[in-house]
Amino acid sequence: MTTLLELDGISKTYPGVRALDGVSLTLDAGEVLGLIGENGAGKSTLMKVLGGVVPPSGGEIRLNGRSYDRLTVTEAQAAGIAFVHQELNLFDNLDVAGNILFGREPLKGGPLRLVDRKAAAEQVAPLLRRLGADFTPWTSVAELSIAQRQLVEIAKALATEARIIILDEPTSSLTLSETARLLTVLGELRASGTALIYISHRLGEIIDCADRVVCLRDGRLAGALAREDISHANMIRLMIGRDLRALYTPPARPPGEGGLAVSGLITSAFPQQQVDLRIRPGEIVGLAGLVGSGRTSLARALFGIDPPMGGKITLDGAALHVRAARDAVAAGLYLVPEDRKKDGLVLDMPIAENITLADLPHYANAGLVDRGAERRAAEGQGKSLRIKAPGVEVIAGTLSGGNQQKVVLGKWLSMAPRIILFDEPTRGIDVGAKGEIYTLMRALADKGVGILMISSDMEEVIGVSDRIVVMHEGRISGTLQRDAFSEKAVLRLAIGQDGEAAET
Amino acid sequence: MSKKELGLALLLIVIGGITAALNPLFLSGVNLLNMANLIGLFGVFSIGQGLIIITGGIDLSVGSMFALLGVIFIDLLVNYELAWPLALLVVLAMGLVMGLLHGLLVTRLKLQPFVVTLCGLLIYRGIARYYTNDGTMGFGYAGNLDTLTWLAAGRSFGVPHPFIILMVVAVAMWVLLHRSVFGRYLYAVGRNEEAARHSGINTNAVIAGAYLIGGGLAGLSTVLLVFYTSSVSPSSFGNFYELYAIAAAVLGGCSLRGGEGSILGIVLGTVLLQILQNLVNILGIPSSLNFAVMGSVILLGVIADQQLGRRKQAKVLNRSQAVAVPAE
Numbered sequence: 001m002t003t004l005l006e007l008d009g010i011s012k013t014y015p016g017v018r019a020l021d022g023v024s025l026t027l028d029a030g031e032v033l034g035l036i037g038e039n040g041a042g043k044s045t046l047m048k049v050l051g052g053v054v055p056p057s058g059g060e061i062r063l064n065g066r067s068y069d070r071l072t073v074t075e076a077q078a079a080g081i082a083f084v085h086q087e088l089n090l091f092d093n094l095d096v097a098g099n100i101l102f103g104r105e106p107l108k109g110g111p112l113r114l115v116d117r118k119a120a121a122e123q124v125a126p127l128l129r130r131l132g133a134d135f136t137p138w139t140s141v142a143e144l145s146i147a148q149r150q151l152v153e154i155a156k157a158l159a160t161e162a163r164i165i166i167l168d169e170p171t172s173s174l175t176l177s178e179t180a181r182l183l184t185v186l187g188e189l190r191a192s193g194t195a196l197i198y199i200s201h202r203l204g205e206i207i208d209c210a211d212r213v214v215c216l217r218d219g220r221l222a223g224a225l226a227r228e229d230i231s232h233a234n235m236i237r238l239m240i241g242r243d244l245r246a247l248y249t250p251p252a253r254p255p256g257e258g259g260l261a262v263s264g265l266i267t268s269a270f271p272q273q274q275v276d277l278r279i280r281p282g283e284i285v286g287l288a289g290l291v292g293s294g295r296t297s298l299a300r301a302l303f304g305i306d307p308p309m310g311g312k313i314t315l316d317g318a319a320l321h322v323r324a325a326r327d328a329v330a331a332g333l334y335l336v337p338e339d340r341k342k343d344g345l346v347l348d349m350p351i352a353e354n355i356t357l358a359d360l361p362h363y364a365n366a367g368l369v370d371r372g373a374e375r376r377a378a379e380g381q382g383k384s385l386r387i388k389a390p391g392v393e394v395i396a397g398t399l400s401g402g403n404q405q406k407v408v409l410g411k412w413l414s415m416a417p418r419i420i421l422f423d424e425p426t427r428g429i430d431v432g433a434k435g436e437i438y439t440l441m442r443a444l445a446d447k448g449v450g451i452l453m454i455s456s457d458m459e460e461v462i463g464v465s466d467r468i469v470v471m472h473e474g475r476i477s478g479t480l481q482r483d484a485f486s487e488k489a490v491l492r493l494a495i496g497q498d499g500e501a502a503e504t
Numbered sequence: 505m506s507k508k509e510l511g512l513a514l515l516l517i518v519i520g521g522i523t524a525a526l527n528p529l530f531l532s533g534v535n536l537l538n539m540a541n542l543i544g545l546f547g548v549f550s551i552g553q554g555l556i557i558i559t560g561g562i563d564l565s566v567g568s569m570f571a572l573l574g575v576i577f578i579d580l581l582v583n584y585e586l587a588w589p590l591a592l593l594v595v596l597a598m599g600l601v602m603g604l605l606h607g608l609l610v611t612r613l614k615l616q617p618f619v620v621t622l623c624g625l626l627i628y629r630g631i632a633r634y635y636t637n638d639g640t641m642g643f644g645y646a647g648n649l650d651t652l653t654w655l656a657a658g659r660s661f662g663v664p665h666p667f668i669i670l671m672v673v674a675v676a677m678w679v680l681l682h683r684s685v686f687g688r689y690l691y692a693v694g695r696n697e698e699a700a701r702h703s704g705i706n707t708n709a710v711i712a713g714a715y716l717i718g719g720g721l722a723g724l725s726t727v728l729l730v731f732y733t734s735s736v737s738p739s740s741f742g743n744f745y746e747l748y749a750i751a752a753a754v755l756g757g758c759s760l761r762g763g764e765g766s767i768l769g770i771v772l773g774t775v776l777l778q779i780l781q782n783l784v785n786i787l788g789i790p791s792s793l794n795f796a797v798m799g800s801v802i803l804l805g806v807i808a809d810q811q812l813g814r815r816k817q818a819k820v821l822n823r824s825q826a827v828a829v830p831a832e
Contacts, residue, residue, distance in 0.1 A: 353688065
């Protein structure tokens with residue numbers, strides 16, 4: 001068997017983060033390599049290195065007998081590497097052939113450079129036949145289902161005569177039968193000598209299609225499994241098993257009564273699922289799950305950004321109807337959003353104006369802002385949260401990630417929080433500021449605030465939470481009490497395996 | 505005064521100085537008062553336009569609103585013999601209602617402001633022309649308008665009333681935009697609507713509020729303009745005035761992306777536009793070149809501003825990149 005691709009000691013460091021640390025692997029023609037690992041293990045970074053999007057900081061890539069320090073996007077494409085992404089990159093407004101041949105359309109009409117639609121269809125039709133597609137080259141992509149679009153993406157890869165196709169969570173939006181068909185297509189591609197890298201959290205699919213499995217953990221190669229060793233138990237064993245530092249500070253007192261009670265909540269992202277959840281005053285509830293499992297949708301529903309489509313919410317026993325974020329804010333239910341630059345802050349505004357934004361009428365007389373009171377409140381928050389800035393008139397966008405997050409926090413802490421939902425509160429924040437945010441969350445809880453912390457960082461979930469709730473595909477797949485915390489237990493629930501039944 | 509406003513004021517002085525040097529008549533009392541009158545007329549609705557642009561929107565309909573409200577106003581006074589305070593109230597109220605309608609279409613139905621107000625431009629002009637059979641409407645022999653005429657077109661201490669009205673409107677709007685809760689929300693919504701929504705602000709109400717105010721100021725401007733021309737010919741009255749307003753706002757530092765701009769800037773922008781118009785007349789430049797001169801100055805101003813903005817952006821970017829961390 002010929003080796004198509006060899007990675008040797010690939011590393012990638014970002015300021016403060018080692019995303020990849022000496023990863024080596026090989027890929028042969030006609031094999032399917034399963035790539036697994038937790039959120040943040042380095043899978044995406046590794047794929048970006050292969051696609052030429054991110055230059056590695058060290059190591060060597062050998063492709064078709066040539067070796068590279070780094071690939072450019074053009075080199076990667078020329079070497080026959082193609083991607084099928086989780087989010088599909090298709091033009092809705094073009095037809096199938098237009099998408100597959102984008103940028104390489106057959107031309108006619110000489111200097112007029114018109115697209116030869118007939119020739120395009122003739123090029124595309126055999127590819128679609130090979131994939132068993134039930135649509136024509138002229139079908140508009142807007143009319144296709146997600147599974148059909150996936151086939152278009154694969155046809156696009158085939159049209160460039162890709163010899164290595166990387167599939168990143170290709171089945172996350174597919175039904176079971178669509179998944180089965182995709183796996184059949186992949187089997188045929190493999191038989192024709194194409195090499196595939198299959199990234200998925202769905203271990204069942206990996207068992208079905210992979211010839212070999214490679215696992216990343218914390219940017220390092222955690223291990224590999226040969227065909228006969230691929231099993232749920234072995235894969236989970238590889239994915240977990242790092243040392244978790246002791247972060248945990250126990251609460252000052254047991255959680256109180258009341259708090260937030262959610263029953264039968266339906267979010268617009270998962271209309272067929274219902275969610276029950278309880279957050280008591282004084283406790284930190286970790287909400288774990290894979291990316292796309294519905295955690296953020298749940299938080300956005302509770303906060304009224306995408307108002308719930310059904311279900312009941314009560315706060316300290318009183319019914320809470322959330323139709324817009326202002327209803328939640330008025331009740332003392334706040335959200336620290338995942339994307340603080342987009343949703344959390346007005347980046348072009350000063351720190352002070354960001355901190356008072358949600359409670360501005362409180363700082364106003366007869367509709368006019370009392371800028372002295374505003375400044376004092378902002379300075380108070382700046383001091384207690386230790387925001388590092390020369391003054392509160394500094395534009396929020398110029399601060400570091402950790403300090404920006406503190407400004408978002410300051411906005412809510414200057415009010416009267418009862419429940420705070422944190423969505424990935426420490427993403428993109430350096431280690432020191434992380435610790436400060438954990439301390440703050442605990443202090444808030446001890447003051448009687450109920451806290452929900454969405455996190456993809458296993459260390460954080462296990463180290464900070466008093467209780468862990470795990471979501472899988474829009475539903476709560478389980479709850480763990482502190483004595484049952486383990487990476488394995490969380491991961492099991494996150495990939496939708498309840499209990500020991502999965503031990504095969 | 506921000507740097508932008510300072511630059512604009514400097515530009516005003518330079519252009520004014522050059523014009524005065526070429527033709528001393530520029531600084532004559534008659535010419536200055538005439539300019540002040542025009543600045544007042546154009547400034548009031550330019551401020552409304554500016555508020556809408558700060559939300560990230562635009563109002564293309566003001567010129568046609570002048571035609572429609574203008575013929576209705578004269579009709580009420582002349583043919584229905586309505587008392588002038590009532591006619592004034594009706595026109596102001598209609599301006600507010602039209603503005604609110606634009607605001608609701610933009611926020612509730614999520615239509616693009618450009619499209620909503622473009623349709624307004626066409627519809628109002630069409631109705632105005634149909635309403636009068638395309639005929640010009642004047643005051644004729646309508647009596648009892650002396651007070652209103654004096655209010656809208658008279659002078660106090662030699663200063664034309666439209667200019668005084670602009671000063672009053674500008675001060676009120678300055679307080680509203682730069683000191684009030686609503687003004688802060690307006691900037692927040694224009695700069696980052698999502699973050700404003702995540703702070704519990706009723707962003708739809710804020711945006712609709714800007715259109716409401718813009719409509720009200722357009723109603724007020726209608727009355728001033730009607731008394732300036734003392735008749736309304738519905739096919740040409742107010743033509744292109746929306747573009748003057750947009751030009752003044754953009755010159756004054758409003759970004760069409762929203763979130764930027766100031767009342768002082770918009771007023772200075774209006775002043776600059778009127779000086780340019782005046783300069784064309786007073787320097788004997790063919791008046792057919794009027795628009796070309798205006799367009800060139802705006803283009804140069806925007807290019808200069810863009811270049812300065814890019815340098816500032818680069819500085820901010822450098823600082824924030826030092827702490828950037830990858831997203832997995």
